[in-house]
Amino acid sequence: MYKIKNNIFAASCVASILFIAITTLGLSLATLPLYISESLGYSAFYVGLVVAAESLSTLFSRAAAGRYSDNHGPQKGMVLGLSLTLLAGLFCLFSFSFIDSAIVAYSVIIFSRVLMGIGESLIFTCSGTWPIGLVGREHAGKIMSWVGIAMFLGLALGNYAGTWSYYHSGIIISATAMAVLPALGFLLVAIVKPVAIHPEKNKAKLSYAIHRIWKAGSGFSLANIGYATITTFLVLYFNQNNWGGQAALALSLFGMGYVVSRLTLGWKADSSGLKLTLFSIAIEASGLLLIAFSSHPYVAMLGSFLTGFGLSMIYPLLALPALKSMPDENIGLALSTYESCFDIGLLVAGLAGGGIVSLFGYPAVFIFAFLCCLLASISSILAYKQISNGDPKLMREKASLN
Template identity: 70%
Template sequence: MNAVLRIKNDLVAASMVASILFLALVSLGLSLAVLPLYVNKTLGYSAFYVGLVVAIESISTLLSRAYAGRFSDNHGPRKGMVLGLTLTFSAGILCYLSFALLPATILTYVIICFSRILMGVGESLIFTCSGTWPIGLVGREHAGKIMSWVGIAMFLGLAAGNYVGAWSYYSVGIVYAALFMSLSPVIGFVFVAVVRPVDVHPERSEIKLAYAISRIWKSGSGFSLANIGYAAITAFLVLYFVESGWREEAAFSLSLFGVGYVCARLTLGWRADSSGLKMTLFSLLIEAVGLLLIGLATSPQQAMIGAFLTGFGLSMVYPLLALPALKSLPDKNIGLALSTYESCFDIGILIAGIIGGSIVSWFGYESIFIFSFFCCLLAMASTVLAFRQLEDEQMEPAAAV
């Protein structure tokens, strides 16, 4: 009977997996919206402790990426998704119980930090399995389209979670925000139940993480450098507008970044599998131009155009650079390949957080966007190396024949 309830069309099933990611990212977005407010406003802790809560989750995600990839390869993405949703649900429940039952003390802060560790590991598993599961359903030749769907689900989930989190905190209270945080991944279990599992390779992966890194670093470094622009936009764009006297346009400018991101996925995502080096370089160039426009802006309109172009250019970098990364390792190690590649997103965010704050302190907000512009140029060099490696590997079998 269980088999009867499962979706027969693999494309529909793949979109259902993307929906699971959306629900999980709603939970993550909720936490990112309400926890900094709770730590600062309710617990009364400084910005350092606010940043620590966010950093703990990022570090947990980064350190568990390889584990998530191996778990998906050895046990299957369906089991990995169940474990990831369970950890995400547990993180939400810990926050809910803390807000509902405990006073605002250091114990509550410690529990929140522990919940961030659970959320980070759960996020790693869900991110990885939301890529490996659909690829297993529809085939590796459609990996680019899958990455495009995953990116849209990720972005929309975070945006929805941020909005609902901020609204619930100020309108109905943080306890209800934590309840929403807990219930969102629970809905994901319904989708897990109706999507068929994919084949798992019986032999356990023996590939070392160091070898995976040596194969993927070229794609990964390009992805990491491109995402410094994303971090600059999300962390500093609104502050840049406020300091420049463009406060009224700040929120709209951030929305334009999101509009550009989604527009690129909807218009170009279908070409992800057939496009290669040229489209990747074009996307990075568009992002670089957008960041330069923001950094040199003399009017809010110029900066808003830059925000749209940054989102449009960055959008396709993830799926396009994922292709040479995924093809760098055998099919049975696709989970390790994807998790290693995705860990570069965390590295890019951490670099932007550590270096970006110092750059802004010394040279002002516009400098972080100029810095991100040069990072995009470096990403182009990494991209050329990544696709050249892929071409060389494709030529080797032909030469052997």
């Protein structure tokens, strides 16, 4: 079978696979909260539980996904991830189309989120390790920027299309797309060449990875609570304020802000450091505050755009100290451990956010996300301090693994 020879183009194809998969995720994030609250009649707390179920399954499968990529190659990992994502879409379609009982439908949705979470873990990890293996680790920051653009273009498209179709053509259209899109990813997987793997050198333990990456990871996790809050509660917040007709645009502005930031600042990912990280966190925090205290939908839309713009560069900027903290042959474990912090952020936002909304209302959950951004700035400072001046402790630990 034909394989793409140009590594840059091949890496772009991997990013396209991620785009397809994340569009599926965006569709589910937009439609499931609406379906659960409006069609099944459950509260925001149960919406949060659905988000938490996906986050937990992704979190607990991250290490396995990283090891699978290191030992079997990212191509095989991507195939497995797409297969699970396709199954998750089929279960959602079945729930929406054939189940009348709210309890049974909710249970099927929970199960589909577990499948989606595991598939998401494999796809996210392999979307990083595969292009890094093709292009080279020295370009890791730029690759993370490409991956992020594909990710949030997919989220923006999925969120907008899911919200629009829910109100204009029904949820079945989105559910069908959630089942069909992952199948398209297999076509791209088939034409991208695999990369070399060295399973005999993968001796690092998960505890070692956590020890090396927790500072960068905690900053990433805290910052991403803003993302989870936007995707889970923004549409419901707009509906409560009778702004529902503009909710899809508000979600899309978040994705647009993310992409604009990557296009304008992504080229600096490998050379910038703590200053740009702190700047990005400050922009995200200001956007969350605007949403919390907005009295007009346009103010909340601006806040959504700023949140996306600020969050955008945090992923690659904190990925650099995380990846530099691990040996080259353990890049899959390093990336999966770092990305597991994204799931922790979703988990905290899902559980704490649902409770905060139930007790204090929707503005309070955006204030909570703002406070988490402030804590993320502290973690970022610690992460960059760890790798400054070569980190002699890290050099000794890397040597002991070789």
